Amino acid sequence: MELTSLLFAALNSELGVIITTTDSAKLRSRLYPVKKADPTFSNLHFVIPAANSTTTLWIVKKPEA
Secondary structure (H helix, E strand, O other), X not given: OOHHHXXXXXXXXXXXXXXXXXXXXXXXXXXXHHHHHOHHHOOEEXXXXXXXXXXXXXEEEOOOX
């Protein structure tokens, strides 16, 4: 799946998405530049959970103020 598609999937969901990958830190590092390049994604953040930290990345919507 294309990186931008992952971010749009998170935006279009209620809370965000859970991505299963082979390297969560590498995926997060690849997503950061895509996120910073488009202000549409400014309300998303990336979380590597304590459980399954090497294979899971959460893309979560920030709570609205």
